[in-house]
Amino acid sequence: MNFRSLHIDDLPVEVFQQVDVFIAQEPVGFVSAKRYRADLARRTFRPEWTWIAEDEGRIVARAVWWGRPDGTRPLLLDCLWTDSSARDRAGLAARLLGAAHRCFQEQHGDQLPEAFRMTLQNGWRADPASREAVAWRQGAAAAAGFTHAVERLQFEWTPACGVPEADDRLIFVAEPDDDKMVEVFRRIGDGSLDDETRKKRARLSPGEAARHEMQFYLDAPGERGWWRVVYQPDGLLAGLAIPSATAYNANVGYLGVVPEMRGRGYARIILDAITRSHVNRGAEQITATTDVGNFPMATAFRKSGYRNVETRLLLSAP
Template identity: 30%
Template sequence: MTIVRPARPDELPALVEHSGDTERNAATRAYLTQLLDSACTRPEWCLVAEDDDGRLTGSVVLWTIPGHDVPLAVVLFEAPADSPETATALLDAAAATARELGATELEHVVDSPAQAPQFQRNPERRGELLRTAGYEAVRDGRRFSLRNPGESGDLPADDARLTFRSLAELGPEPFVTVLAELLADTADARLAADVRQHGARRAAELLFEETAELKHEAEWWELGYDADGTVAVISLPAENPSVPVIGFVGVAPAHRGKGYATSVVIRGTRVLAAAGATEIRGDCDAANLAMARAFERAGYVNFADRLEFARPL
């Protein structure tokens, strides 16, 4: 019989340890320590599965943005390969805890290939377990990374065709207006679903508010204007609790086909590099080929694919 319970203090931050897998053990232990220190989780959100002999066989941790009290996602989800029942019990317990705290949906991402800090090996099986527990895939994404941006002084220059003005100068309204225009025909599956549910304007407001939860300076967020005076691009670089990110970037429909997608990725990269970033990450929907090419042209490497899952509560 499997029992799911909050981890005891002496079980944190290690949770489940795997013999002979020191890289995984060290990385996940350090990750959970970081989550606890940054208030992305808390001890009572760290759940473990225990067998009849009192051995820990699996774990799941609830995650949120620092400063929030409502969980948004599950991380560090692991269960024995031969026990789908344990996996379901862990995911159901996490969902029940999150629901009691006011959550209406939980997310989980599956990266391939498996890597630190979560080491999500056998992504196909993980996807099956998530679907059995009521999750569905909502986005097929591509992840990109650029290490040591501008270290050798070879970071591309800004596009001379664009003139940038910041959030500090303009205020939020022009940014939300541009986001609404972009979301009306977005290639991103998750954002398109938000538009269907809320309409383009409200989806834009929610995107702006959600991105604003990440650490950023008002001077970092910019609109780029073409020579004709109209908005061509939007750039919202930020820092999540783990790493600086390009955040949201986009090119206005009237200005597509001019190479501005690469230009706006470079702009966000330069902003974060100037703020001291040693690694920058970004992502896009697999269907957004133009943005994937833009990341690559700006020097980024596609280091993983990411399936995003969601479970309504």
């Protein structure tokens, strides 16, 4: 068995077409040849971030990592496939991930990709085929050290959802001072239901976690000038609104309410302001995600007309 990354002379699109028919048979999101070609052009996929397992010249497994267009390393494992005839699919996939991770560590100073993202249909646990498809992938990820799991709901806004009206209970103010913005992130992080925020708070100080969170959105394709700090009319801090973007769509990015203002319906007001902000710039589609366990945020999305289009299972190191 040979484990290796692709090279330019592998003609990677043709390589993907060889196995595309097999990948499409499982009810888990997969990277087709068409999407791979498009993301190669965006540089969110790279041949060197794409690994295959070969058995006597036949491709029996592949793993595709995603990264930012201007990034130097892969961030997310976006697709993992093995031939259904493999006797131990989890074991084969684990060996492939292990070979790729060793190479990534050598190239990027021991930095590994941050997570494995699986795209699933809503209610996937009720479907035996979906449970089986998740099980062997989760087993392979666990062998690679990705044992922490969080389920996220993917939401989407289109013009058919309607444009929410403005609400004058809150005031939205631009804040160019990054240090002041970090302090807003820090205050919102107290008592947060967001899994990633909690993970950062478990290993970093609140201030350090806030800076990491802010840097993530500074690195995203959205503009810093879109961000707004949110206040009550009496001048008290209420929260933060960050309209952002992915490599593909306008995105809700980040919104939060400080602890003492929670329970007043402010999350929906802030979300509606982010939606209008994107619509005013011509957005025809806005995406967003929130953890399954973040009930207030999921409720705000639904009340604002966003549709829950799929579920994502995110596996990462503890």
